[in-house]
Amino acid sequence: MQIAEKDFRRLFEYVKSNFGVNLEKKKTLIEGRLSNYIIQEGFDGFHDYLDDVFRDKSGGKINTLMTKLTTNYTYFMREETHYKFMQEVALPYWTQNLKTKDLRIWSAGCASGEEAYTTAMVLKEWFGAKIQGWDATVLATDISVRVLEMAKEGVYPLEHFEHLPRAWRDKYFTKLSEDKFKIKDVLAKSVHFGQFNLMGNFSRFKKKFHIIFCRNVMIYFDSPTKQALAKRYHDALEVGGYLFIGLSETLSGIQGDFQQVQPSIYRRIK
Secondary structure, three states, X not given: OOOOHHHHHHHHHHHHHHHOOOOOOOHHHXXXXXXXXXXXXXXXXXXXHHHHHHHOOOOHHHHHHHHHHHOOOOOOOOXXXXXXXXXXHHHHHHHHHOOOOEOOEEEEOOOOOHHHHHHHHHHHHHHHHHHHHOEOOEEEEEOXXXXXXXXXXXXXXXXXXXXXXXXXXXXXXXXXXOOEEEEOHHHHOOEEEEEOOOOOOHHHOOOOEEEEEEOOOHHHOOHHHHHHHHHHHHHHEEEEEEEEEOOOOOOOOOOOOEEEEEOOEEEEOO
8 A cells, every 4th residue: 555645744744743753764664564554444545544643632543653653673682782781881880889879771762661671680680689779760661652551561472582591581571371471570660661752851850860772763863853862862861871772873973972982882971
């Protein structure tokens, strides 16, 4: 099913204005991800479907649309080098320099929760019994209510555990069947999920973060939006804080007081 240019433009302009996501070169992606859904829902084509979405005042239908357009396949321990750096560099630095024992980590664009839960597992394994003296809850946000509900439910297929140590899977998940596992309360309580649009107001966060994950999210944004978001992340980090972006992403050409310490890992220097 093809989308007419007029419908493509109104969808592109709405999504860019409200979510910062740039779909200008994503026409094929839009058709691929939405065509079957539109048919299943009984619409004649993109025009009628978009009319229905934009008439919906609850926001539920635009939320479903955004979920289908922006959610990528993910899994536990994705981009493992980030967690290794976290264990070897970031956590030692902050645990030595934080007097309050209030470690603040944000998984921005958390999708179905694998990133946030992996981060929580890394924290538990690194701290060991000493974690009892720390406030180390991971904040995980996404624009999609649907994926947040999936994350809170915490049920995942076996294929999402391929890169996670077997011992961790057995420790933090309950086996429901041969190919499904559910998060245990000991880990679920370590992550707080909430809805947040990255184009929204960062002032809702009363305290700055020590580590921010925003991986494979900025690929959807154009350069001016990336610049604005990088500035927001900079201001949301404590001095010395770390920003992790996707391995295929870069802040090259983005102005700001970030120091690149490793490919896809940046630090607020002032």
